[in-house]
Amino acid sequence: MVGQVLDRYTLKEFAGPFFACLAGFTVMLLSSIVFELTDLIVARQMPFPTVLQLLIYKLPMILVLALPVAVLFGILLSLGRLAKDSELTVMRVTGRSFPRIALPLFLAAAVVSAATFYLNETVVPAANHKAENLYRQAVFRDAIPQLDANxxxxxxxxxxxxxxxxxxxxxxxxxxxxxxxxxxxxxxxxxxxxxxxxxxxxxxxxxxxxxxxxxxxxxxxxxxxxxxxxxxxxxxxxxxxxxxxQKTTSEMTRKELADTIKLFQKSGANMDPFVVEYHLKLAIPLAALIWSFAAAPLAIPAARSGRFYGVVASIAVAFIYYVAMALCRSLGGNGVMPPVLAAWLPTLVFGILGLVLLARADHI
Structure with a gap:
């Protein structure tokens, strides 16, 4: 009974910063898209309903990127707050280990990862396809339609x-x-x-x-x-x-990518870039769960350094992961690294690092 109360209390602490970060990061990414569309809005007088449609179609993809960051932010700030006010110490007095205290957060992260995968597999490809077609119509309304490479x-x-x-x-x-x-x-x-x-x-x-x-x-x-x-x-x-x-890899489901890879590999074509994208469609949604393992133990130093540390740590972890992912995507797509390894390397490294930190969390 006490355990359930503590679990609910921990999740309640997590919910506030999680949803705040999700809203803030989503607005920030939507704003960046509006900035990119400024030239079209001014030069081609793109009507407001079209801009709104584009933003709606881009929203699922933005949520796929924002959800893992929100989990990271929520765990760092919630556990950091509990540690700062000595509530984490009180929970440990009841006989709970640190991993057990953080368990409801790991389960929440797993749910977010599953939801992100579902979103990325069922909603994002269709939404991206509609967004790209709408964009092409706006750009080439008075010009010759254009084919794209790759x-x-x-x-x-x-x-x-x-x-x-x-x-x-x-x-x-x-x-x-x-x-x-x-x-x-x-x-x-x-x-x-x-x-x-x-x-x-x-x-x-x-x-x-x-x-x-x-x-x-x-x-x-x-x-x-x-x-x-x-x-x-x-x-x-x-x-x-x-x-x-016309479809890019971001407009295709994993099944469509798998069918395309299988079809074109028969011709001897280099499909490494598409193999990387196929595996990233699973690796990226798993980021929420993987990051949670690293975020939980990192929250303890955050208690000593203040809330600002949690914010900076969230940004740093997300930045390093996405830069590493972009680098590995390029290396895998260009044959420098095996494509499967390239897609999974950042996730594996962060996962191992997180589990090592988690194993030592009770001694921090």
Missing amino acids: VFLQGPQGRTIYVGEVERAKRLLKHIMIFEQAEGAAGSPYPALLTAKRGTYAEGIWRLEDGVRLTFDADGYVREEVAFSVLEVTMAQGEEELLGE
Whole structure:
């Protein structure tokens, strides 16, 4: 009974700074997006309803970034306050170890991690896709729609399209791959593959140059290989309709990414950047739980240094983690580091550090 009362009391202390940080960090990130849109608002006179729509669509992604920081902030300030007022000492007198005192906070962090994963997997991709389409419409309202490099498009007749480089001024495409689900060899589950070193696009026609068309047998081996100097492919879609299906990794679920990686790896394409993003979609939501292990023991020194220490420590931990994540993402995407290790390294390091600090917390 006493234990339940203490657990509820600890969670109540945590809730205040958690929601305060969540609101503050969310507003700050939304403000940064508004700042980025200033040029569009002024130069292209983007209407306020469109700006509001963009912010609403960006909100789920912002929450995915803000929730772990709010957990970190909430734990540091709540346990720091309890330690400063000697309430932590009183709890320990009842026979509770420090990890047991912090257990309700770890459970809260686990719930936040699960909610973040659900949000990141079900809401964020669709919201990001709508935001990007809305942004493209606003930017290219009076101009030619533009393809982007390193994105996937779902074309007509079951085609999946990847473009490595785009020279927009010339409407020139480079390193093109087109998987044709409907054009595979008879009896084979594998799609036909078109690759081309370059190509151009206009009015629904893609003119591919210096390429190869491959079909595969039932075991995945090349059955037929036909080289071509020029090949015209009819997309049967206007550019605006086709570009509406253009997706970056932030607009894809883990399942969509996994299917895309599996499909394109058959062609020998370098999918390291996409493997990194696939694993980050799980690693980033876990940050809330991982950070909680480090935040709890760090709250004890915070009691001696004051509330300001907790705020600074929260910012420092979040900054170091996100910088490390960005660095590892780049290293993994460029083949310097194995992509799976690159995605998980910051989370593993922080997790191990947190568990070591937690094991020593009763001796601090």
